[in-house]
Amino acid sequence: MTESYGQNFNGQQPAQAFDAYGNPIPSDAKVMATLAHLSGLLGLVLTASFASFIGPLVFWFIYKDRPGYAFVRVAAAGAFNFSFTLWLVYIATILVTVLTLGFAGIFTWVIFLAIGVALLVLHILAAIKANQGEVYTYPMTIKLLS
Incomplete structure (x- = not known):
């Protein structure tokens, strides 16, 4: 059985997706929001967590004023x-x-490890939620962009 573009196998149009605010989500917005979350992981891998915020910032600049892409901007x-x-x-x-001339290094490795784990786990969790059309709220953040 063949499928025409934009229809499922039953010949019906797929249901329109909506974000948590009730706004319609463009067909590529869920993918872009997912990639916005995962871009933080790319920064984590490429810069050892030193610049993991650059990827999401690029996505925010691209989608901040595009009509219909509020879901991507928020993500x-x-x-x-x-x-x-x-x-x-x-x-x-x-x-x-x-x-402290390195003396705090005895304890700071735990903080570095916690930062890496938090970035890894929460960006993946947020990407999964974005792929489902849900807005994920990260814990313990300073709100600079909205």
């Missing part, structure tokens, strides 16, 4: 805010280690 803003918050913790931890 990218959430991913940026979370990654940037953890980046600030990362920088503060490095400063404490340097200011």
Whole structure:
């Protein structure tokens, strides 16, 4: 049985997807929101968590003013805010280690590990939620973008 473009096997149009705010989601918006969350992971891998906020920031700049893509803007803003918050913790931890002449390094490795695990787990969880059309709210973030 063949399928015509935009219809399922029963000959019916697929149901329109809506975000948590009741706005219709364009067909590619869920994919873009998922990629916005996963771009934080790309930054984690490429820069050892030092610049994991750059990918979501790029997505936010691209989709912040596009009509119908509020879902992507919110996803990218959430991913940026979370990654940037953890980046600030990362920088503060490095400063404490340097200011204590390395003595704090005995404990700061735990913070670095926690940052990496949090970035990995929560970005994946947020990407899964975005793929389902749900807005994910990251815990413990400083809200810079909306």
